[in-house]
Amino acid sequence: MLTHVRGWRRGWQERSKLERIDLYTRLTMSVIPWIFTLSWQLAPFASDIRRAPLPMALALALLVICVAQCVVSNRNVRASYAHYHGTAAFPRRRMLAPLALLLVALGLLAALAAVDGVEPPGLLMMAMNVPLALAMTQVLLVPVRTFLVQSLALTALTTGALAAAGVRGGILAGVVPATLFGCVLVLISFRPSAWSLSVMWQAEEARDVQARLAVAEERLRFGRDLHDVLGRNLAVIALKSELAMELARRGRPEAVDQMVEVQRIARSSQQEVRDVVRGYREADLSTELAGAKGVLRAAGIECAVVGDSGAELAAPVQAALGWVVREAATNVLRHGDPRRCTIRLTTAADEVVLDVENDGAPMTPASAGSGSGEHGSGGSGSDGSGSEGSRTDGSGTDGSGMDGSGSGLPGLRERLGSLDGSLDAGTAGDGLFRLTARIPRTARTPRTPRTSHTEHASHASHAETRAALLEERR
Structure with missing residues (x-):
């Protein structure tokens, strides 16, 4: 109140x-x-x-x-x-x-x-x-x-x-x-x-409240993704470790094979977690644009989506831009004092450009930099949507950058970087904050996640290991 x-x-x-x-x-x-x-x-x-x-x-x-x-x-x-x-x-x-x-x-x-x-x-x-x-x-x-x-x-x-x-x-x-x-x-x-x-x-x-609900929803989604990825694999690791222990007690050489399999599954799980954290699961661009417009208007922020629809873009490009729109809309809600937001998608012959511009950017040293601030459509607070999905980069670091500018921008840059794209964010004068994402039309195809294959393999390995463990105990 x-x-x-x-x-x-x-x-x-x-x-x-x-x-x-x-x-x-x-x-x-x-x-x-x-x-x-x-x-x-x-x-x-x-x-x-x-x-x-x-x-x-x-x-x-x-x-x-x-x-x-x-x-x-x-x-x-x-x-x-x-x-x-x-x-x-x-x-x-x-x-x-x-x-x-x-x-x-x-x-x-x-x-x-x-x-x-x-x-x-x-x-x-x-x-x-x-x-x-x-x-x-x-x-x-x-x-x-x-x-x-x-x-x-x-x-x-x-x-x-x-x-x-x-x-x-x-x-x-x-x-x-x-x-x-x-x-x-x-x-x-x-x-x-x-x-x-x-x-x-x-x-x-x-x-x-709307911003908090958006953050809570993103946390639930992130938690569900991690549970889906890690739940079965951790169960397999636990069973194979138990089987290896039983085999080792009996002096059987198959224990080494089981531990090698545990190591393989652990590394595969690590890669799957990185894929989830990096946000490689696809986000639909048209859905994210409509969702951002609805959420911002519900929060009393005038939002206009102008330019191309992006329907003719390749699926990886749409997915990457969809994540940019989601992150931008969440941070417009959480930072500054915006009253207007414009999302503009421009499709040229050689590249696709997405601009998200909002007013109400606080004129402080933190936000007046060249795009590392946490305000507006480009920054990400610790609770921002998508920030939970950008805390770990491919090398296992926190992705926050040396300047402590938050995890949202580094995560978005990694996503766009896999498509040879770029991200610029910062104040644009007159209290405006602008985020610009660029992706070449001839972008390379990003690496395909191995989640589906691993899930099937993990499921089969789970059944085989359980049967073997039961046999050993008999």
């Missing part, structure tokens, strides 16, 4: 767009009562307050009370916002001070009217200003209908106090719309602002 903006001294550029809106809204609610006080409460001093000791003293005392109302209102802004968004209950004892100040202000205004110390225009402006500080807090604490009823009651109280002070005729009648105008002004300005901010925070939360 709603998270508090941390630290009023943080730089404006360090905040996300939503944090800036949140801060702007809160500052606006804090500044508005001061604007009303400095305009509606000070303006009568120019010509409407009678130049006499008692009227001036009463007017100055009323001004001090109004300033105190502003201070109390500013202290209640955060608590009233939290109450409206449902993150914390507003302590009702905090309303005691605003109510007491309101009653004192009404008493001073009535006394000022009773001594004929203010002209009618000044009286109406003061009557509008007196209840505003209280209304700005109360409008976020109660339903709209309740607030309107309370506004009518406050108008009746103000009108009654001035009537008791001797205000009559059109001036008294003008107090009613003036007081109601102030309350309605607070309602139509503050309540929609708080509602809009709540909707934006909920959308931000939904976007974060």
Whole structure:
């Protein structure tokens, strides 16, 4: 839900767009009562307050009370916002001070009217200003209908106090719309602002959940692939090792053959794991483009897929570009503050070019490099989709690079490198981040995974080993 903006001294550029809106809204609610006080409460001093000791003293005392109302209102802004968004209950004892100040202000205004110390225009402006500080807090604490009823009651109280002070005729009648105008002004300005901010925070939360779901789905897929590849082979290794142990105890030379077979299966399993980690299992380009567009739009990011469809490309090229699209879409969700993303596929006579460009790239030293950053469509955090599938390269290293730039880009470069392709990623100015993948149309055919053949061999070896082990135990 709603998270508090941390630290009023943080730089404006360090905040996300939503944090800036949140801060702007809160500052606006804090500044508005001061604007009303400095305009509606000070303006009568120019010509409407009678130049006499008692009227001036009463007017100055009323001004001090109004300033105190502003201070109390500013202290209640955060608590009233939290109450409206449902993150914390507003302590009702905090309303005691605003109510007491309101009653004192009404008493001073009535006394000022009773001594004929203010002209009618000044009286109406003061009557509008007196209840505003209280209304700005109360409008976020109660339903709209309740607030309107309370506004009518406050108008009746103000009108009654001035009537008791001797205000009559059109001036008294003008107090009613003036007081109601102030309350309605607070309602139509503050309540929609708080509602809009709540909707934006909920959308931000939904976007974060969407990104987490994408990461969880990728982890499940990766786990299933590893289980499929290693499960049967490890069972075969365990059985053959047990058979070799039985044979060795009996001094039979076949134990060496069984251990050689264990070594072969272990090396084959290692290669299969590398194939899974490198992401050699095919990803469909059209499916990934449609999925990226749907996921980004669901997260509130405007996504456009333009250019060629890629249907005429060879299957290995489509698979490699599909992985690029999946990695890019996941990282657009997880990094920066994007609002727009464009995926462009261009098929030329000699090469295929895939561009993924998004806005909202943070202008930090880490992201302003030449493509090693983790933001946007090219980077990969530790949880990014596909990063789990790129942590181990063909040599058994972590693939993270010497610069610590994350595992997503090295993994994508390895995939494209098997097709003589290349990958460039980095900031493109004006807060844009661009990832560009290039694959020649005459790319060499990548190595075919040996998973299918090994699975059949492993299955047969599993059965043969179990039968042999049972025979030895007899």
